Amino acid sequence: MxxxxxxxxxxxxxxxxxxxxxxxxxxxxxxxxxxxxxxxxxxxxxxxxxxxxxxxxxxxxxxxxxxxxxxxxxxxxxxxxxxxxxxxxxxxxxxxxxxxxxxxxxxxxxxxxxxxxxxxxxxxxxxxxxxxxxxxxxxxxxxxxxxxxxxxxxxxxxxxxxxxxxxxxxxxxxxxxxxxxxxxxxxxxxxxxxxxxxxxxxxxxxxxxxxxxxxxxxxxxxxxxxxxxxxxxxxxxxxxxxxxxxxxxxxxxxxxxxxxxxxxxxxxxxxxxxxxxxxxxxxxxxxxxxxxxxxxxxxxxxxxxxxxxxxxxxxxxxxxxxxxxxDMIKVKGVKVFPSQIESILLTVPGVEPQYQIVVDRRDGFVCDNIEVRVEVGEAAFTDRMAGLVEIKNKLNAALQSALGIKVDIKLVEPHTISRFEGKSKRIVNRSELGE
Amino acid sequence: MKIKQISVFAENKPGRLMEILKVIEAEKINLSAISVAETDEFGIVRMVMNNTDAGAAALKAAGFTVRVDDLICATAPDVEGGLLNSIIKPLAAEGINIDYFYTYLDKAPGLAQIVIKCDDVDKAEKILA
Known part of the structure; x- marks a missing residue:
């Protein structure tokens, strides 16, 4: 000491x-x-x-x-x-x-x-x-x-x-x-x-x-x-x-x-x-x-x-x-923090902690729905479609049971979510992504 | 016989397959067979090529998620019932479950090569030997 x-x-x-x-x-x-x-x-x-x-x-x-x-x-x-x-x-x-x-x-x-x-x-x-x-x-x-x-x-x-x-x-x-x-x-x-x-x-x-x-x-x-x-x-x-x-x-x-x-x-x-x-x-x-x-x-x-x-x-x-x-967002009346989502993602084997939450913001922190993008790394990837669908379903079920709302999961290619050397930015507006 | 297959995770959007094939071409690797499985969001591109190690390394270096699996490659005569009688029936008789397969033409005329992923590759290899 x-x-x-x-x-x-x-x-x-x-x-x-x-x-x-x-x-x-x-x-x-x-x-x-x-x-x-x-x-x-x-x-x-x-x-x-x-x-x-x-x-x-x-x-x-x-x-x-x-x-x-x-x-x-x-x-x-x-x-x-x-x-x-x-x-x-x-x-x-x-x-x-x-x-x-x-x-x-x-x-x-x-x-x-x-x-x-x-x-x-x-x-x-x-x-x-x-x-x-x-x-x-x-x-x-x-x-x-x-x-x-x-x-x-x-x-x-x-x-x-x-x-x-x-x-x-x-x-x-x-x-x-x-x-x-x-x-x-x-x-x-x-x-x-x-x-x-x-x-x-x-x-x-x-x-x-x-x-x-x-x-x-x-x-x-x-x-x-x-x-x-x-x-x-x-x-x-x-x-x-x-x-x-x-x-x-x-x-x-x-x-x-x-x-x-x-x-x-x-x-x-x-x-x-x-x-x-x-x-x-x-x-x-x-x-x-x-x-x-x-x-x-x-x-x-x-x-x-x-x-x-x-x-x-x-x-x-x-x-x-x-x-x-x-940072809190309210989806269908439920308070959600990025850190909650992160800890849930990591309970599913093979999932890397590289994720991003894409929101369609309506008013302040109120969102209509959220999409969670997760990178598919080697540990999660399989040559069988059923294997990938299973990971997606597991993530969906884990998030839904923990948050009480349905969340869209999107599996994306590695290195497509921006890395941050300073503070990471977990929540992005869909409009910022130009989609 | 057993062969190596490379699978690559790809988002289902324009240009992704092109990026994968460009990497293969740059390594001067020749594809023998390719198949794409897709959902509305993402797909799995599966390939058999003449230099699996170099292909997998190049794709990884290009940032793709890649894996290599053992599959079975068997020959079927290009005649009615050729696939059914020479491959599907013998595997079914032994209780082998096929996950997926795709096909390409053999260099010898009148033959088709079938690439098969199943739940017991070793056993399937013996059955089809």
Whole structure:
């Protein structure tokens, strides 16, 4: 454990620490950021009204739109001279999200990633290949700084150029791979094409994130790469990866509660839900200097537990992200998340986790029907038509029984579904495909 | 006798068969027989060729899903009842189930080659030997 005292802190002490940090943060934001002052004044709320952690529920939410409206520096609470780094998330529409960091913020960020790496067994003897994109995206530099802080040998390959990744991985004896889970699968595919058996390589650990993935996909990656694979969670708005990280117990991701205050809310009403309920994760920065964010609506669907973990850590754990409330689609009244479909597909033997959901969108997330495209790889292919029809029927039956609605399955040729080296895009509109 | 067949998964849309055959042609491989099984969405292209290993490798390299199976190839005389009496009846008598078959003309006049996929290739080979 990197920081035994903090990571195993008694919950009562941890909550006292959180309250102090929260109060200081709210006071600073009220006095230094017009956006928060205006919101709190409109609600008749003063910093001194925050007397317990429960009072967080009275604070205003911050949304992605607020970041856009205040772009670029409207949420920054320190003089520009103290900002040493800018990161940004890939906005697909409108202005990007901008995140500012002081020197201490970068240190805190590196620390949260280093705690996570240490928690899965990585030490300064390990060689960490960071195949997340470098640049404005927080994945590359975030993991880089964290691994470096732990004293690891860091190979900053960034994403892409998979053959070169593999060459360096074999020659430099990489022990730890860091990237998106879908890129881990591309690496596995390419290794197979090149006749490289990764299960016999030096690889031991994988830390994957930036997109939701299922338990079945984890098993698939672990088998193909011969590693133990763990989850890392984060978002640019709050800092980047490292907000929450899985430990060897694989029983949820620890949110570093001395840095973040988590809540689970009902995404429709905004009401705070009790421990164990599934809802939208809302996060508050309580240790950040440049740009602390109050009650950020992550749109990520999960649940939270405060029970002490088998690993000894006391920090709360969130379950693997179930999907995003804005990735959710509603088909014939039924809520469907891509991650659900993925885990169902992988229960059918021979089916590869390369899939895409094609929707005929009617209005917002409401769809009339969905078509799931699945690539036919060697393991699923047979020379008998009956064999292929059987796979299609099995997929149909599995999806129908799990989701409760009929889904169209389409078997497609390998490599026809786009691969993503960054975040994968599982849902596409039929109109985007030009069909 | 046993022969090797290459099957390729292909979506049922214009140009797919052409792409497969272009790969074969580029390798200077000659097809002896070909059959296409189809549904409205996808098909299986089955081929017998004079260099199975090279053909399968080239198709895989081109990104196709490929498999190679053992099939039976038998000769039937090009006369009334030729297929029935020389192949179908003997296999049925021994309880062999045929999954699919296709046919092509033998280089020798008056004979047809029948390529058969069945549930017991070894047994069928003995029956038809």
């Amino acid at each position: 990197l920081d035994n005292k903090i990571e195993t802190m008694d919950r009562k002490d941890l909550e006292e620490l959180q309250l102090k940090k929260l109060q200081a943060t709210v006071t600073r934001l009220y006095n230094g950021v017009t956006f928060y002052k205006n919101h709190m004044d409109a609600m008749g709320l003063k910093p001194e009204h925050i007397k317990s952690l429960k009072d967080v529920a009275n604070l205003p939410f911050t949304t992605k739109e607020d970041f856009r409206d205040t772009y670029p520096y409207g949420l920054c609470s320190v003089p520009k001279s103290e900002v040493v780094r800018i990161q940004s998330s890939s906005g697909t529409t409108g202005k990007p999200i901008v995140s500012c960091y002081t020197k201490n913020d970068l240190d805190l960020w590196a620390n949260s990633v280093a705690r996570g790496l240490s928690g899965i067994g990585v030490t300064n003897d390990d060689t960490v290949q960071v195949a997340f994109g470098y640049g404005l995206f927080t994945g590359g530099l975030g993991l880089h700084d964290g691994a470096q802080k732990l004293g690891c040998t860091v190979i900053p390959t960034s994403s892409g150029n998979t053959r070169k990744q593999l060459m360096l991985m074999m020659d430099l004896k990489t022990t730890t791979l860091v990237c998106t889970p879908s890129y881990a699968l591309i690496i596995a595919e390419t290794a197979k094409e090149l006749g490289i058996d990764l299960t016999q390589s030096s690889l031991k650990y994988g830390m994957f994130g930036a997109e939701p993935w299922s338990t079945n996909m984890r098993t698939d990656i672990e088998n193909k790469l011969g590693i133990k694979a763990y989850n890392i969670y984060g978002l640019t708005e709050m800092q980047g990866p490292g907000v929450a990280v899985e430990c060897t117990a694989k029983a949820g991701m620890h949110i570093w509660e001395d840095y973040f205050y988590p809540e689970i809310i009902n995404p429709e009403t905004g009401e705070v839900l009790p421990e164990g309920s599934v809802g939208e994760l809302v996060l508050t920065n309580i240790a950040r200097e440049a740009q602390p964010v109050l009650r950020y609506r992550t749109h990520d669907i999960t649940s939270i537990t405060y029970e002490k973990c088998a690993c000894g850590r006391t920090h709360a754990r969130i379950a693997q992200i179930n999907g995003r409330s804005d």
